[in-house]
Amino acid sequence: MKHLLNAVAACALMTAPVMAQSNLEKLGAFKVTGTKDHTYIDQNAPEAESIRNVLTGITLPDGFKIELYALVPDARHMAMAPQGTVLFVGTKKSKVWAVMDRNRDRVADEVKDFAPSLEFDVPNGVAFTKDGFLYIAERNRVMMYPAAEFFHESPDVVAVPIVPQGTLIPVEEESYNHTARVVKVGPDDKLYISLGQPFNVAPPEKLDLYNEVGIGGIIRMNRDGTGREVYTYGVRNSVGHDFHPVTGELWWTDNQVDGMGDDIPPGEINRQTEMGQHFGHPWFGGGTVRTNEYAGQEVPVDVVHPASETVAHAADLGMSFYTGKMFPAKYKNAIFSAQHGSWNRTTPVGARVMVTFIDDEGNATTEPFAEGWIDENGEYDGRPVDVAVMKDGSLLVSDDFANAIYRITYSE
Numbered sequence: 001m002k003h004l005l006n007a008v009a010a011c012a013l014m015t016a017p018v019m020a021q022s023n024l025e026k027l028g029a030f031k032v033t034g035t036k037d038h039t040y041i042d043q044n045a046p047e048a049e050s051i052r053n054v055l056t057g058i059t060l061p062d063g064f065k066i067e068l069y070a071l072v073p074d075a076r077h078m079a080m081a082p083q084g085t086v087l088f089v090g091t092k093k094s095k096v097w098a099v100m101d102r103n104r105d106r107v108a109d110e111v112k113d114f115a116p117s118l119e120f121d122v123p124n125g126v127a128f129t130k131d132g133f134l135y136i137a138e139r140n141r142v143m144m145y146p147a148a149e150f151f152h153e154s155p156d157v158v159a160v161p162i163v164p165q166g167t168l169i170p171v172e173e174e175s176y177n178h179t180a181r182v183v184k185v186g187p188d189d190k191l192y193i194s195l196g197q198p199f200n201v202a203p204p205e206k207l208d209l210y211n212e213v214g215i216g217g218i219i220r221m222n223r224d225g226t227g228r229e230v231y232t233y234g235v236r237n238s239v240g241h242d243f244h245p246v247t248g249e250l251w252w253t254d255n256q257v258d259g260m261g262d263d264i265p266p267g268e269i270n271r272q273t274e275m276g277q278h279f280g281h282p283w284f285g286g287g288t289v290r291t292n293e294y295a296g297q298e299v300p301v302d303v304v305h306p307a308s309e310t311v312a313h314a315a316d317l318g319m320s321f322y323t324g325k326m327f328p329a330k331y332k333n334a335i336f337s338a339q340h341g342s343w344n345r346t347t348p349v350g351a352r353v354m355v356t357f358i359d360d361e362g363n364a365t366t367e368p369f370a371e372g373w374i375d376e377n378g379e380y381d382g383r384p385v386d387v388a389v390m391k392d393g394s395l396l397v398s399d400d401f402a403n404a405i406y407r408i409t410y411s412e
Helices: 002-009 017-028 047-055 204-213
Strands: 065-073 079-080 084-087 097-100 110-113 127-129 133-137 142-146 160-163 181-187 189-197 219-220 227-234 239-241 249-252 267-270 284-286 308-310 316-321 336-340 352-358 364-371 386-390 395-399 403-410
Touching: 047 065, 079 127, 079 386, 084 127, 097 142, 127 189, 133 181, 181 239, 189 386, 204 219, 204 227, 227 249, 239 316, 249 316, 267 316, 267 364, 308 364, 316 386, 336 386, 336 395, 352 386
Parallel strands: 127 181
Antiparallel strands: 065 403, 079 084, 084 097, 097 110, 127 133, 133 142, 142 160, 181 189, 189 219, 219 227, 239 249, 249 267, 267 308, 316 336, 336 352, 352 364, 386 395, 395 403
């Protein structure tokens, strides 16, 4: 990979802030930036006890237990490093966090910001390759960090822009809405990146552009940023995807259209069996429910409808197939996914962890697994975002409302 690093590191971020560009150029040349300090998060802060109190009210199947793993501000998508020594956590703000359990007691004892010499812009998506390369997908950039599992101890790290600033999407399409990218490494060793479209329902005049660049879809590219292509069409805003451990098929969640009432349209968990399939947006608002904006129009594409529908407006986000050995056998290769919770429903729904069981024919059934983050007053005590399987088979759950990561374990 050395030739790749040298070639890509030479890319100039002409649209990046001057300070960030300067630091990035220095890091690409293996020079120091002058940044000395990390920001550390106190793991014994008073809010830890409040969170533990909330967790006593979370219901789980028999034999499961949930505990506080770490205090992490704005915790969103997670990626465990290949050697299992550090968990990287993205946010929708300007930080990526490195979480460590140095004494190996299954509770984090150190949380600090990663690469503080760089400026991040909505660094929500984090993913590792099997050979130790960390990828971070931002609002309009994708960065690669070789050996981040070991270099994170320093404020300066090797940083390579594989999709330079302003080229993930056209700059004029940058938005504050639906900007949380998710990146995963597929079985083909390529990067799969979701690009939520910024509207509630995409307008007709945007469809050709969005189909061309992959906005409102999932794109695929080589690990060096070359070979970009649109893999998935007809997505509103997917903030979670993963690959079936056996079939290699891409499965993903989608957040559906707002403003159609409390109970429609449903949320979606989708199964993609080949490149180029279309999943219905903007003609469908979710499931088979047509959008008001395109009602009565002939649908000009063949649509793949969801493998599983979920309750409307629960905001299905991060998901992972369960590949661990700690949980009972029925959970093998099931999907665990996070429902962030509704923002505009009369009675709130969601704020829980779901599990989706898939049979041999690919049929999917989704049900609650961990719930209780909406209290008796209808107020949120937490809002799960993502799930990640640890090497020991336990399940981590991030929460950007409580600023926390939880750990779910099983024992008979």
